[in-house]
Amino acid sequence: MATGKTGPTAPLQLGYRNASHQPGPLTLLREVLRLGYQSSARRVPPASLNLAVLGDQDISELNRRHLGHPYPTDVLAFPDGEIDRQGRCYLGDIALGADCLARSAQERGIPYRLEFVFCALHGLFHLLGMEDGDPAKRAAMYRRQLETLRRAGLDTTGLVKPEETRRKRTKGE
Numbered sequence: 001m002a003t004g005k006t007g008p009t010a011p012l013q014l015g016y017r018n019a020s021h022q023p024g025p026l027t028l029l030r031e032v033l034r035l036g037y038q039s040s041a042r043r044v045p046p047a048s049l050n051l052a053v054l055g056d057q058d059i060s061e062l063n064r065r066h067l068g069h070p071y072p073t074d075v076l077a078f079p080d081g082e083i084d085r086q087g088r089c090y091l092g093d094i095a096l097g098a099d100c101l102a103r104s105a106q107e108r109g110i111p112y113r114l115e116f117v118f119c120a121l122h123g124l125f126h127l128l129g130m131e132d133g134d135p136a137k138r139a140a141m142y143r144r145q146l147e148t149l150r151r152a153g154l155d156t157t158g159l160v161k162p163e164e165t166r167r168k169r170t171k172g173e
Contacts, residue, residue, distance in 0.1 A: 012037045015050035019079070020098035024053050028152070032117040033054040033124055036148045040128045049091040049118060049127060060098035074100045075119040077126035093124035110158040114149075120160055122147050 012034050018024050029051070038044050053063070064070040066078070069153040082093035096119055122132075125141055132138040146156050162171035 010019040011044045013046075013049065014157055016053075017050070018053040018098075019058060019090070020053045020055040022098035022102055024098075025085065025116055028113055029120055032121055032148060032152050032154075035066070035071060035151050036121045036124050036145075037128075039148060040125075041153075042094070045089055047091050049094060049124070053095045053096045053097065053098045057099065059100065060094055061093060071118075072100045074096045074104060074115075075123045077123040079127045079129070086159050091124075091127040093135055094120060094127065095154040096120060096123070108158045112162040114154060114156070114159070117152075117154070118149060118156075154168065 014030055014033060016026060016029075028116070033049075037047065059063045059076070060070060060072045062076055066076065067130065074097050076095040076097075078093040078095075080090045084090065084091045098116075101115045101119060102112055103110045108115070122141065122145060125144065126132075128152045130137070130141050130144070146159065149156050149159075
């Protein structure tokens with residue numbers, strides 16, 4: 001996996017691989033994930049994660065294998081939490097479904113890069129232990145995603161509401 005790091009002393013290192021035909025906004029992604037991670041705790045220990053950008057076929061296979069859903073999805077998160085010899089916490093892996101993200105962005109009339117970082121941030125928050133299984137937790141995660149994106153200077157107009165996300169995922173669209 002090609003590694004793009006946020007810097008040798010940065011609290012969050014990002015391993016990044018794009019196996020899709022969709023481009024990924026890597027500079028913006030690094031900044032948004034850094035802000036999201038730093039908002040997660042008072043003391044931010046060094047950590048790392050891997051993010052893979054996949055096409056429909058590959059993300060569908062992961063979704064089927066790990067969740068039993070035989071269709072493409074926007075984001076999957078696989079938490080880890082292991083500490084290495086240098087004291088860095090490996091948060092886990094995030095997989096983004098690039099084709100799904102592109103369709104969602106087009107349906108909502110928002111830039112692909114906004115949908116991309118919104119879903120990457122959602123994956124990061126899952127790696128950090130946030131849940132979205134009930135409406136209150138889903139709304140809290142959504143608010144935190146929006147706050148982080150706004151801190152990064154992004155216009156969040158047009159992003160999907162938490163209840164729409166749950167409805168879409170359960171229908172397998």
